[in-house]
Amino acid sequence: MKLLHTGIIGSAIAAVCCFTPLLVILFAAVGLSSWMGWWLDYFLLFPALAFFLALTGLAIYRMRRQPAAERRAADANADSREAS
Numbered sequence: 001m002k003l004l005h006t007g008i009i010g011s012a013i014a015a016v017c018c019f020t021p022l023l024v025i026l027f028a029a030v031g032l033s034s035w036m037g038w039w040l041d042y043f044l045l046f047p048a049l050a051f052f053l054a055l056t057g058l059a060i061y062r063m064r065r066q067p068a069a070e071r072r073a074a075d076a077n078a079d080s081r082e083a084s
Contacts, residue, residue, distance in 0.1 A: 001059075001063075001075065001078070002078075003055065003058065003059040003062070004056065004059035004060065004063065006052075006055065006059075007052050007053070007055035007056030007057075007058070007059050008056055010048070010051075010052035010055065011049065011052040011053050011055075011056055013052075014045055014048045014049035014052055015049060017045050018045045018046060018049055023045075
């Protein structure tokens with residue numbers, strides 16, 4: 001489950017930075033607007049988005065391959081470890 005959460009959160013953050021001017025505004029606010037350009041999207045953000053989407057796909061693949069009983073047992077073990 002943690003793998004799925006990490007993939008979804010990372011994908012959402014990378015998508016927000018890729019498709020909105022959020023990163024441009026943030027870099028301009030701290031004086032790093034010269035770093036903005038075509039290379040930031042193509043060499044940093046799009047590969048990060050692809051990585052997190054692949055991570056999400058891997059987590060979904062693993063969840064579907066694992067039987068439901070094993071998944072419930074693994075979740076129960078993780079919950080008991082977190083409570084400790």
